[in-house]
Amino acid sequence: MSHRNARLTIHGRRILVERVLAGRPVAHVAAEMGISRPTAHKWVRRWRAEGDPGLADRASRPHTTPHRTAPEVEARVCELRQTRKLGPARIGPILGLPASTVHRILTRHGLHRLAWLDRPTGQPIRHYERSRPGELVHVDIKKLGNIPDGGGHKVMDRRRAMGNKQATTDQRKSCKPVIGYNYIHSAVDDHSRLAYSEVLTDERQHTATAFWQRAHAFFHAHGITVERVLTDNGSCYKSKLFTQTLTAAGIAHKRIQPYRPQTNGKVERFNRTLVEEWAYLRPYTSNDERTAALADFLHTYNHHRCHTALGGHPPISRVNNDAGQYT
Numbered sequence: 001m002s003h004r005n006a007r008l009t010i011h012g013r014r015i016l017v018e019r020v021l022a023g024r025p026v027a028h029v030a031a032e033m034g035i036s037r038p039t040a041h042k043w044v045r046r047w048r049a050e051g052d053p054g055l056a057d058r059a060s061r062p063h064t065t066p067h068r069t070a071p072e073v074e075a076r077v078c079e080l081r082q083t084r085k086l087g088p089a090r091i092g093p094i095l096g097l098p099a100s101t102v103h104r105i106l107t108r109h110g111l112h113r114l115a116w117l118d119r120p121t122g123q124p125i126r127h128y129e130r131s132r133p134g135e136l137v138h139v140d141i142k143k144l145g146n147i148p149d150g151g152g153h154k155v156m157d158r159r160r161a162m163g164n165k166q167a168t169t170d171q172r173k174s175c176k177p178v179i180g181y182n183y184i185h186s187a188v189d190d191h192s193r194l195a196y197s198e199v200l201t202d203e204r205q206h207t208a209t210a211f212w213q214r215a216h217a218f219f220h221a222h223g224i225t226v227e228r229v230l231t232d233n234g235s236c237y238k239s240k241l242f243t244q245t246l247t248a249a250g251i252a253h254k255r256i257q258p259y260r261p262q263t264n265g266k267v268e269r270f271n272r273t274l275v276e277e278w279a280y281l282r283p284y285t286s287n288d289e290r291t292a293a294l295a296d297f298l299h300t301y302n303h304h305r306c307h308t309a310l311g312g313h314p315p316i317s318r319v320n321n322d323a324g325q326y327t
Contacts, residue, residue, distance in 0.1 A: 007033065007034050007035050007039075008033065008035065008043070010055050010056060012033065013043045013047075013055040014052070014055060015033075016029055016030075016033060016035075016040060016043055016044070017043065017044055017047045017055070019032075020040070020044050026040050026041055026044065027040075043055060069097070069101060069105060073095060073097070074105050074108075074109070076095060077091055077095065077097075077102055077105045077106065078105070078106075078109050078111060080094065080095075081106055081111045081117075081122070082111065082117065082121075082122030082123070083122055085114060085117075085119075085122070088100070088102035088103040088106065110124055111124065118262060120259075129190065129191060129309075130190040130191045131191065132191055133189050133191045133192045133194070133219075133223075133224045133318065133319055134189065134191075134219065134224040134225045134226045134227055135190065135191060135227050135228065136189075136190040136191075136227070136228045136229075136230055137187050137188065137189050137190065137215075137219065137226050137228070137229050137230070138187070138188045138189075138190060138230050138231075138264050138266045138267035138270075139185075139186070139187045139188075139212065139215075139229055139230065139231045139237070139267065140185075140186055140231070140232060140264060140267040140268065140271060141183050141184065141185050141186070141203050141208070141234065141236075142183070142184040142186065142271040142274060142275070143181050143182075143183055143184075143203075144181060144182050144183075144184060144275075144279055145179065145180075145181055145182075146179045146180045146181060146182055146287045147179075147284050147285075147286055147287045147289075147290055148179055148286075148287075149285075149286050149287075182199050182200070182201070182287065182291070183199075183200050183201065183202060183203045183207075184197055184198070184199055184200075184271075184274065184279075184294075185197065185198050185200055185203075185207075185208065185211040185215075186267055186270060186271065186274065187211075187212070187215040187218075187219075187229075187267070188266050188267045188270045189219065189224060189315070190266055191318060192224075192310075192315045192316075192317075192318035192319050193266065193270075193307055193309065193310060193315040193318070194219070194222065194224070194302055194315040194316065194318075194319060195270055195298060195301055195302060195315065196214075196215045196218045196219070196298070197274065197294060197298060198211055198214070199291045199294060203234065203236050204236055205235070205236045205239035205241050205242055206241065207236070208234075208236035208237065208239075208242055209236075209239075209241050209242050209245050212229070212242070212245065212246070213245065216249065216251075222319050223319065224319065226249075226251050227251065227252065228251065228252045228253075228254055229246055229251055229252070229253055229254065230254045230255070230256065230263070230264055231253070231254075231255055231256070231264070232255065232256055232261065232264055233255050233256065233258055237253075237255065238255070273301070274297075277297060277301075278290075278293060278294060278297040281293075281297075301314075301315070302314060302315050302316050303316050
């Protein structure tokens, strides 16, 4: 692609060459086309040396960079970054380099963000995306504490919150009220990021299996044929019931390598969004109030919320349905 202010495209450069080869003076042709004589001579000279390929734009990158940091020094910078997780301000004094130089080296090698590195190994995290909806669906569970009727300690002082707990439940452990937990089961399509979630009371095999059957129906209703499901190594996902349910529907079940939650990263990132934009978005006065707000969050997430990984479009934009079907 030509520079946005360039006078000549490749087609215009061919016209320039043709007019010069026809015997017209280069200065006259340059004036007609609104360019300088040196520029006209440059394109004629390149065409004579390389032919039509010589009329294409070239990169502005210099052929040599004599002042660039030596490769062995750059390798040492990368090693300190990956093994000790040091930043430019600490690597610089060790190697006798300015912090700005270290930062440029890390940027050049894709190591300038620690979030982009696998913490145990220090290797850059490889981001991937399946090519079509349904090729892979990520499934996971997020555990959240229940909210006592009237509100918990996040919306009032702890003495009143404890009174609400005692009034809400009659279960006790060491004379203290036990309010319990909710388990948010979620399924996220790898390609479109279309998400489905439910608030359930446990994470047992029958609960997880029943959730998947409803999630499968959700994706099917959106025209998505699920081919594979990826989960962690939780006991409910390792059960025969869960695997057999997937197999009966013609779906392959994959589990991540132990202690590698990054493999299931898309649903892990969705869990973080779920917490920030739903569970802790505002102070809820009861567990039922928070649960009721989940449906509105999911609709906004799937149909209206801009997703940075999708170029600012919502997940529904990648689902193969008629345009304008969803509002």
